[in-house]
Amino acid sequence: MYPITYVTDCFDGNARARLSTRIGALFGQSPTVVAADGPDPESFAALTLLDCLQSLELLGEDGHPTITLLNIAPRDGVWPNGVPFCFFWHGKHLVASTFNARVLSLVRRELGIDHVYVTDIREAVTAAGFGADDIEKIAGTQFRSLWYLPLLAKWVADGRVVPATETAVPELLDEEPTVTVVDNFGNCKLDQRLDLVAGTTLPVAQRNDDGSTTIVDVTCYPHLTAVPRNAPGIVPGSSGTGFTELVIRGGSAAETFGLQPGDALLERAAEKVA
Structure with missing residues (x-):
């Protein structure tokens, strides 16, 4: 079993219960759910993701593989039903995340993770063999971080082939210290x-x-x-x-x-x- 951390801006009690139960059913253990709250959840998530991955450098100890899920998905109208989800590996550790340039900016700059694998929900769920009704439910839900993101992490962790496009992480311009x-x-x-x-x-x-x-x-x-x-x-x-x-x-x-x-x-x- 993988230790699982879930950083998300959906962190109310109802959301935590649903996320923990669904991930527990998929993986056999519930995650640690971390609230990306406050006035700038993207910057919080960016630093937290970097810190989580850097904490895996155990200085000579052989640690276990981990899974980190991350969801910061404002409905800004740029993408149909929200920004897509992606995944990447950092060594033996899996990250499944929303494809958010600001959220990924620090792992790009500090860890050199400049490409990730971006998925299309409908395409991925269809390839997994779901029926038409389930495909529409998962692709059209308001709570994609509950119904799709845990599935994506499970499929990739299990070594299943997931349709995805290798995509460059946009490099953000240098900004003021924030x-x-x-x-x-x-x-x-x-x-x-x-x-x-x-x-x-x-x-x-x-x-x-x-x-x-x-x-x-x-x-x-x-x-x-x-x-x-x-x-x-x-x-x-x-x-x-x-x-x-x-x-x-x-x-x-x-x-x-x-x-x-x-x-x-x-x-x-x-x-x-x-």
Whole structure:
């Protein structure tokens, strides 16, 4: 049996119960369901996917194969009934996901995963031998991440041939350092590693309650414990390949600076929020 993690923006109690039960029936074990919530679920999912795959580097230990499912599928009108689903392998580990360039951007940049296999639901379900009624149900459902994505993961994990098109993951333009995750301590995890020297400062855009922006020069430190207590600091964080974090030792950087996932961090961001 494969350890299974499911990162999804469908995470209410009803959805969790249905996802867990269906995956449990297909695989013989239920998944760990992770809520992609907050104001920017795409950036949360991107960093979480990267962190999950990097956590599989067990430094000399021979780990078990895993399956990671990921669903971030806004109905934006670009695709009929939502963005398609894809799959790829990272070593012996399987990922089945919505084909979302932003969600896949960090594994593309950091792990070199620049191509995935994109599927068409109707084509895949037809090839699997489903009857006409079931094909229409699965292809037309509102809850494709329940009815189709677990099936796709099961078929690929079992070595079945699934009709798919090898497709390049779009390379996104370099963007401003952006808050992707605010952890339970209020630390603001960024989506990139800034090459900073301890003792230098970085101009951070603080959002104020009245809608204005104040630029605060925040000192860079080599690690969290070097930051003075109750003071802000910029440090190498625990996510990604040492991605940078804005922290307040003993406090919440997110609350103090008025930041949330999706916000740009630096002084250049002031013009965007002014």
